[in-house]
Amino acid sequence: MSVKHGLLALLGREPMHGYQLRVEFERSTGMTWPLNIGQVYSTLSRLSRDGLVEETDEAEEPGKVVYRLTEAGRAELAAWFTTPVAPAEQPRDELAIKVALALHTPGVDVSAVLRAQRVATIRKLQEFTRLKAKADEADDQAWLLVLDLMIFRAESEVRWLDHSETRLSRTTPRGTQASAKADRPKAARR
Secondary structure (H helix, E strand, O other), X not given: OOHHHHHHHHHHXXXXXXXXXXXHHHHHOOOOOOOOHHHHHHHXXXXXXXXXXXXXOOOOOOOOOEEEEOHXXXXXXXXXXXXXXXXXXXXXXXXXXXXXXXXXXXXXXXXXXXXXXXXXXXXXXXXHHHHHHHOOOOOOHHHHHHHHHHHHHHHHHHHHHXXXXXXXXXXXXXXXXXXXXXXXXXXXHO
């Protein structure tokens, strides 16, 4: 999600000024995405330039500019809400790359790398579960949705770690076979 679409969604509720948008953005994302007020105003400036929002004369305080969606902004927001989010394709995921590199790096115990990550991920999963138990079902809906996603992702990572360890226990990496063959005395290779 971009800040752009987040602000458009908030302005779809009602006209707001920059500080209100920042507070509502953070509240609506379960306090998981803090925004710098400068980022809010620079995004509002681009949205205004692109004709998606406009200033109103509804300011209750001097110096505060209240923004509202334009028709083009409503259309952009409707298109965003009806367009599915592409599944995350992360072939450059740091954990996957770390494990892949560990396979062929001398002196690195891949199983130890997997176990250490599993412990850390399970601790995170427990933390998310505790946070979920403390949340108020009625007042913390946005936060609970975010927590559910983080829990599901952590569970998925544990499954991947288990799968990877099983796969590695069944196979010998190609590099290991080549180096083992090279290390054997010539008489043993015949």
